[in-house]
Amino acid sequence: MNFTYSQPMKMYLKILSTFLLCTIIGFAGEKPHLPDGLRYKQIKKEIPRNFASVYRKAERSVKSGDLKTAETEYSEILKKDENFYAVWGLAWTLAKQKNIRNAKNEYLRALTLNDSCEAFLNDFSMFARYDFKSWGLVAQISTVIYKTTRTDEALYLLIESAKEFKCPEKCLEELSDLTNKYPDQPNAMVFYATYLMEMGRNADAVVVAKKASRLAEDPFHLKLLVYILTNNGYFVDAAKVCERLSEISPRSAHTYEAWGFLEYKQENYRNAELHYRKALNKNYNIPNLLMLARLNHFNLNNSKKAGYYCRSILQINPNSIDALYLLSEIARKLGNLDKALAFSQREIDLSPDKPHSFYYHGKLLYEKKEYEKAVSYLIKAVELNPEIRRYKLVLAKAYAGMGNVAKAKETYSDYLNESLNDLWKEEEMLKGESPIVQHP
Numbered sequence: 001m002n003f004t005y006s007q008p009m010k011m012y013l014k015i016l017s018t019f020l021l022c023t024i025i026g027f028a029g030e031k032p033h034l035p036d037g038l039r040y041k042q043i044k045k046e047i048p049r050n051f052a053s054v055y056r057k058a059e060r061s062v063k064s065g066d067l068k069t070a071e072t073e074y075s076e077i078l079k080k081d082e083n084f085y086a087v088w089g090l091a092w093t094l095a096k097q098k099n100i101r102n103a104k105n106e107y108l109r110a111l112t113l114n115d116s117c118e119a120f121l122n123d124f125s126m127f128a129r130y131d132f133k134s135w136g137l138v139a140q141i142s143t144v145i146y147k148t149t150r151t152d153e154a155l156y157l158l159i160e161s162a163k164e165f166k167c168p169e170k171c172l173e174e175l176s177d178l179t180n181k182y183p184d185q186p187n188a189m190v191f192y193a194t195y196l197m198e199m200g201r202n203a204d205a206v207v208v209a210k211k212a213s214r215l216a217e218d219p220f221h222l223k224l225l226v227y228i229l230t231n232n233g234y235f236v237d238a239a240k241v242c243e244r245l246s247e248i249s250p251r252s253a254h255t256y257e258a259w260g261f262l263e264y265k266q267e268n269y270r271n272a273e274l275h276y277r278k279a280l281n282k283n284y285n286i287p288n289l290l291m292l293a294r295l296n297h298f299n300l301n302n303s304k305k306a307g308y309y310c311r312s313i314l315q316i317n318p319n320s321i322d323a324l325y326l327l328s329e330i331a332r333k334l335g336n337l338d339k340a341l342a343f344s345q346r347e348i349d350l351s352p353d354k355p356h357s358f359y360y361h362g363k364l365l366y367e368k369k370e371y372e373k374a375v376s377y378l379i380k381a382v383e384l385n386p387e388i389r390r391y392k393l394v395l396a397k398a399y400a401g402m403g404n405v406a407k408a409k410e411t412y413s414d415y416l417n418e419s420l421n422d423l424w425k426e427e428e429m430l431k432g433e434s435p436i437v438q439h440p
Contacts, residue, residue, distance in 0.1 A: 032062055032065065032067060032096050033062060033063065034059060034062055034089070034092070035092060035119065035122075035123040036119050037117060037118075037119025037120060037123070038085060038088055038089060038092065038119070038120075038123075039059060040052075040055050040056050040059050043055070043085050046085065047083060047085055048081060048083065051077050051080075051081065051083070051086075054073050054076060054077055055073075055077070055085070055086075055089075057073050058070045058073035058074055058089060061073065062093070067093050067096050067097050068093075068097070070089070070093045071090060071093040071094060071097070074086045074087075074089040074090040074093060075090060078090065082113070084110055084113040084114045084117075084120075087106055087109050087110040087113060088106075088107075088110045088120055088123075090106050091103050091104075091106035091107040091109075091110055091124075091127075092123065094106060095107075095127050095131055098131075100131055100132055103127065103131070103132075104127075104128075104132050104137070107124050107127060107128075110124075111124065111141075111144070115144050115147075115148070116148050118145070118148060118149060121141060121144060121145045121148065122145070124141050125138060125141045125142065125145065125157055128140075128141055129157075129161055129164070133165075135161060135162065135165035135167050135170065138157065138158070138161040138165075139158060139161070139170070139171075139174050141157075142154050142155075142157045142158045142161070142174070143174065143177075143178065145157065146178060146182075146188070150182070150185055150187070151187075152187055152191070155175070155178075155187065155188060155191040158171055158174055158175065159171060159175075159191065159195060168195075168198075168199060171195065172192075172195060172196070172199060175188065175191060175192040175195055176192060178192070179192050179208070184215065185215075186212050186215035186216035186217070186218070186221060187216075187218070187221055189208055189209075189211060189212035189215070189216075190209075190212050190216060190221040190224050190225060192208055193205045193206075193208040193209040193212060193224075193225070193228055194224055194228065196208060197228055197231070202231075202232050203232075205228050205232070206228065206229065206232050206234060209225045209228040209229055210229070210234075210237060212225055213225050213229075213237070213240070213241050213244075217248060219245060219248060219249045219252050219254035219255065220254055222241055222244060222245050222248070222254070222258065223245070223254040223255075223257060223258045225238075225241050226238045226241050226242055226245075226258040226261060226262060227258075227261060229241065230261055230262050230265045231265070235262065235265070235266060238258075238262050239262060241258070242255070242258050242259050242262055245258055245259075246259075251282065252282060253279045253282035253283035253288075256275045256276065256278040256279035256282065257275070257276070257279045257288070259275045260272045260273075260274075260275030260276040260279060260291070263275060264291075264295070267299075269295055269299040269300055270300070272295060272299075273292060273295045273296070273300065276288055276291050276292050276295065277292065280292065286313050286316055286317060286320065289309045289310075289312050289313045289316075290309070290313060290320075290322050290323065290326075292305075292306075292309045293306045293307075293309035293310045293313070293323070293326050294306075294326065296309065297326055297329065297330055303330050303333065303334060306326065306330055307327060307330050310323040310324075310326050310327045310330070311323075311327075319350050321347050321350055321351055321354075321357075324343045324344075324346050324347045324350070325343075325344075325347055325360070327343045328340045328341075328343035328344045328347065328360070328364075329427055331343060332364065332367075332424075337364055337367060337368050340364055341361065341364050341365070341368075344357070344360055344361040344364055345361065347360075347361075348361055348377075353384065354384070355380075355381045355382075355384035355385040355388070355391070356381070356426075358377045358378070358380040358381040358384065359377075359378065359381035359390075359391055359394070360427075361377045362374045362375075362376075362377035362378035362381060362394065362395075362398065363394060363423055363424070365377065366378075366394065366397065366398050366401070366423070367423060369401065371398045371399075371401035371402035372402050374398040374401075375395065375398045375399060375402065378391065378394055378395035378398055379395060381395075382395055389412075390425075390426070392411055392412045393412050393415060393418055393420065394420065394423070395411050395412070396408040396409075396411040396412035396415035397415060397420050399411060400415065
């Protein structure tokens with residue numbers, strides 16, 4: 001299981017990604033249609049009247065799927081007037097016809113004519129990301145978008161694109177530049193601090209987070225700052241941010257989640273549960289349910305309540321691997337290995353590429369002394385991740401349990417001298433992991 005502080009940002013980015021893809025490039029299978037901001041009804045007051053009929057004709061050509069004719073119409077306009085919308089229209093039609101290099105040149109030409117049209121910038125960014133596939137171009141457009149809008153979406157575009165193009169250090173540089181260019185914009189600092197944490201630069205993240213906490217007003221941003229400060233042990237600073245949250249948005253889910261996380265990391269588990277229950281009343285979602293399940297199972301020893309929250313998760317998402325894992329762990333601790341195995345098998349079916357799922361299932365079978373069955377699952381865990389010694393050790397013990405000592409030695413030569421006193425050591429370590437909390 002991998003519960004990390006960065007999950008709130010990841011969930012938020014996933015929501016933004018879905019929104020942008022739906023609103024900008026449409027749904028797969030639809031006929032091409034002009035992007036928002038380029039349709040005649042939206043631009044008729046911005047274009048010369050003598051070209052109105054040509055713009056309408058180009059739009060009709062797009063609707064009928066005749067992109068080549070639309071390209072010709074926009075080109076005809078540009079022979080007489082270098083109008084921004086005609087250049088954008090030409091760039092878009094070229095892109096849709098997969099004439100990528102010429103489309104890029106026209107998009108850049110349009111950018112010189114208008115660098116503040118948000119709809120155009122969004123369309124250009126999608127072209128740069130999915131058609132031209134250039135980190136440098138995406139970064140250039142993202143900074144222009146941020147200059148125009150100051151919104152989280154521009155920062156999201158940088159981070160998600162850096163993930164796709166595998167250039168996190170370059171993304172870090174861009175975020176740093178934005179914080180320097182716009183020192184009064186807290187969201188750039190919040191994203192920068194969060195990304196620093198993601199990159200393992202905790203001390204730097206704290207410095208930026210403290211600075212951002214003096215400017216931020218958005219409850220979601222403040223909550224992220226609480227996570228950063230709390231995860232690094234700055235509980236007093238985090239508490240001050242929580243107090244600001246309580247002043248700005250006293251009964252919001254963000255505020256309750258921030259207080260809950262702070263109490264959780266200070267091991268005040270009953271207080272943490274109280275805050276997360278209040279958060280759940282404001283935002284009934286899987287992350288809050290999961291956190292309450294984890295608190296009750298790992299920290300408050302209330303299996304009944306933990307199971308209730310897990311089952312509530314499965315009502316929302318029957319394929320929640322986290323809920324299935326916790327239900328398996330609850331059943332195991334209550335001594336019902338058959339029930340634990342049933343939940344564990346469902347987890348494997350849903351995540352056939354996850355080594356821990358096979359390892360966990362194999363350990364359950366090992367505890368039941370069904371060594372031969374255990375071996376088959378543990379072999380799969382080792383195949384999926386041969387670097388983890390613990391997987392090989394338990395596999396060797398399972399071979400020994402079924403009487404195949406030679407195979408046990410071959411798998412883990414020193415297995416006799418390395419004890420397995422705590423078969424469930426990894427599961428106990430999950431007590432110290434950070435919770436998952438989602439931005440709605």
